[in-house]
Amino acid sequence: MSRRRQQSGQKMPSTRREGFVRIISGRWRGRKLPVHDVEGLRPTTDRVKETVFNWLAQDIIDANCLDLFTGSGSLSFEALSRGARHVTMLELDRTAAQQLEKNRQTIGADNATIHNSDSLMFLKQQPATPFDVVFIDPPFRKELLQQVISLLEQNQWLAPHAVIYIEAEKELGTPDTPADWHLHREKTAGQVCYRLYTREDA
Template sequence: MTRHRQQTGRNVQNNRREGFIRIISGRLRGRKLPVHDVEGLRPTTDRVKETVFNWLAQDIYQARCLDLFAGSGSLGFEALSRGAEYITMLELDKKAANQLQQNLATIGETNAEVINTDSLKYLAQPGTPHDVVFIDPPFRKDLIQNVIERLEANHWLTPHAMIYIEAEKELGELTTPAHWRLHREKTAGQVCYRLFEREEA
């Protein structure tokens, strides 16, 4: 498997059935956007997405968001639809990144950008603080811990940022900074998804 395919989000799953994602709520509700057929791409399911954005209902409006391993853009486009101020979507696979850019043009959004890059390398530089961060990397690639460390070390988070992490269930507990409080946690099939709230003094 190529390096590009190893780091493409969303995570690997073999039962992918559709070539599009659906925006489930907000001003773009019901819009369907095509997804480029890239190996290893798994859009976050509508069931999980609805739960996550219910958790974020009080936090997403006018938030500056960072979508790491953006893949299909399922989380990023949902955030835009629900009133996020701005979202930066990072995606390593060039074809997937191009599709994200085309979808932004289709819906006429200008308060978002797509960056075709390696998320870990991007986070290694000094950052601009974000209110909401989505972390949904490929399964079983040991990326999450490095992401958490770089978000903190390089100032990518506002004092009370919300951090969403989607991972394989067998990964178990995550090692997070002491000032990250687990706000919500659920499991759906082989996926465990968590929302943390940062509580910087």
């Protein structure tokens, strides 16, 4: 994941730099995709990403995925490379969303849909099809995580046996989750804690 930690109303083209995210494995293994230096954008590190996709190895193949707060697209493009059936990406920052679309076209990822949209507003509707895998990495210290969790359940965004990845600041502690979300894996890297939940729909 791959995220904005805060919104910025100012852009400074004269000093903007570009970085890259690298696809670790799968169809596009080794490809580097450009990322604009949008303020607060922090792509998920290769080390964390490799751990996450080791956790998801049995779940990502042919999965319908939703990536909230997509940012650089690091997790989305990795999922597609490893055999996800489709990924829906939500990204609020217009520049970041435009770069996601360029990267999608560059690698020919026809099974991805990108929305330049506010995730909370998007989740207030109901999906045509529930999702098997959901990535949640909201901006730090914006108090968005609990709202997202509630909307996912309330509006039936999750398949009965969905898996949910959450990346958040360590200081936040363990989030409150529905009774049918079971913590499967948990690790910490620096100031970030990342967790994988499995959902068992009664």
